Amino acid sequence: MRKIYFDNNATTPVHPEVRKAIEPFLSDQFGNPSSIHWAGRDVRKGIEDARQEIASFFGSQPLELVFTSSGTESDNLAIKGIAYRQGNAGKHIVTSQVEHPAVINACRFLETQGFRVTYVPVNRHGIVEPEKVREALTRDTILVSVMYANNETGSVMAIPEIGAIARDAGVIMHTDAVQAAGKIPIDFSQLPVDMLTFSGHKVNALKGAGGLIVRKGIEIEAMSHGGHQERGRRGGTENVVGIIAMGKSFQLLRTRMADEVAEVLRLRTKFEKGLFDRIPELVLNGHPTRRLPNTVNISFRYVEGEAMLLNLDMMGIACSSGSACTSGSLEPSPILVAMGADPTDAQGALRFSLGWGNTDADVEYAIDAVETVTSKLRALSPLYPSTKEAKAR
Numbered sequence: 001m002r003k004i005y006f007d008n009n010a011t012t013p014v015h016p017e018v019r020k021a022i023e024p025f026l027s028d029q030f031g032n033p034s035s036i037h038w039a040g041r042d043v044r045k046g047i048e049d050a051r052q053e054i055a056s057f058f059g060s061q062p063l064e065l066v067f068t069s070s071g072t073e074s075d076n077l078a079i080k081g082i083a084y085r086q087g088n089a090g091k092h093i094v095t096s097q098v099e100h101p102a103v104i105n106a107c108r109f110l111e112t113q114g115f116r117v118t119y120v121p122v123n124r125h126g127i128v129e130p131e132k133v134r135e136a137l138t139r140d141t142i143l144v145s146v147m148y149a150n151n152e153t154g155s156v157m158a159i160p161e162i163g164a165i166a167r168d169a170g171v172i173m174h175t176d177a178v179q180a181a182g183k184i185p186i187d188f189s190q191l192p193v194d195m196l197t198f199s200g201h202k203v204n205a206l207k208g209a210g211g212l213i214v215r216k217g218i219e220i221e222a223m224s225h226g227g228h229q230e231r232g233r234r235g236g237t238e239n240v241v242g243i244i245a246m247g248k249s250f251q252l253l254r255t256r257m258a259d260e261v262a263e264v265l266r267l268r269t270k271f272e273k274g275l276f277d278r279i280p281e282l283v284l285n286g287h288p289t290r291r292l293p294n295t296v297n298i299s300f301r302y303v304e305g306e307a308m309l310l311n312l313d314m315m316g317i318a319c320s321s322g323s324a325c326t327s328g329s330l331e332p333s334p335i336l337v338a339m340g341a342d343p344t345d346a347q348g349a350l351r352f353s354l355g356w357g358n359t360d361a362d363v364e365y366a367i368d369a370v371e372t373v374t375s376k377l378r379a380l381s382p383l384y385p386s387t388k389e390a391k392a393r
């Protein structure tokens with residue numbers, strides 16, 4: 001069976017150059033980076049070189065980077081790290097309704113610890129309007145956390161504007177850039193942002209490694225207390241292989257990102273146009289243009305996203321549906337609901353996220369497959385107008 005991977009916002013394949021870069025760290029470079037003998041020193045050098053590469057990619061200082069196990073851990077470290085360190089200054093946090101669960105659930109936890117959280121709404125394109133953030137600020141706001149780009153719709157937020165509002169108010173600003181990193185240019189040195197989250201497995205590196213950039217001078221409480229790793233901000237022996245992999249990925253991205261983004265955008269545009277030209281009753285979820293170059297989220301009216309997903313999987317296509325199956329009932333995606341999508345449209349939503357390695361042939365095959373599956377499922381749907389008409393005749 002032909003296999004087409006259109007789920008790069010979930011995770012990405014490991015780049016062959018990354019695989020090559022980690023090899024020595026799976027064999028003779030095995031030391032503990034905290035050991036001061038030769039075996040440790042070699043590995044420490046690998047980690048510090050990776051730190052340098054990643055800092056250069058984001059335009060940060062190497063020492064501003066804290067390596068973690070994931071985007072999720074980085075978000076938790078940013079949010080709880082500020083809450084626990086700065087909680088005496090205030091007990092209010094501002095975030096948005098469309099954040100990843102790593103942010104939403106860290107905030108929900110803090111609500112059980114005496115913090116108040118405002119979840120700012122989004123407009124119909126899934127974008128946080130900066131003025132809404134300004135309106136949400138109170139005298140005891142200690143943190144604003146708004147994602148750079150949304151994982152489900154790809155909508156890109158106005159982070160420079162939101163960061164400027166937070167900075168004017170003297171409030172610390174965090175952004176979850178897990179999906180934006182490597183897809184749109186980010187220059188931390190120019191951004192009014194104090195903390196930025198990224199994750200290795202979204203950029204063709206490995207699962208289980210991520211990072212948080214913490215601007216010099218911003219103090220956070222560690223969430224993992226232990227050794228002195230990461231300058232006391234994250235105790236625990238480093239995930240050496242994961243860090244080396246991220247270093248290589250971001251090094252590659254520094255030279256290949258522009259070309260790769262242009263190619264992915266070309267393929268996504270072709271895919272999107274093919275679907276909209278050939279299949280009626282589709283709704284684009286997310287901003288038409290202010291969107292990640294690889295992402296398209298579409299509601300297929302009169303069908304369920306989950307059924308589409310399973311049928312496409314049988315044809316070798318991996319994509320993602322926004323709905324989560326909880327206790328047998330399909331819950332529409334909270335992101336699409338927050339955007340004001342019609343609940344039935346939200347249930348028929350599918351996310352396709354393209355990436356490195358996809359080809360024109362993948363796109364052409366996928367357009368045909370999606371058209372076939374949509375027609376098949378709509379023919380079974382009593383709600384689809386032409387089915388209804390056929391039955392009435």
Ligand SMILES: Cc1ncc(COP(=O)(O)O)c(C=O)c1O
Nearest residue numbers: 070071072100102151178179199
């Ligand atoms: C926007 C966003 N934030 C955070 C995460 C969590 O990252 P990780 O899988 O590295 O924990 C994801 C993963 O899908 C994401 O899309």
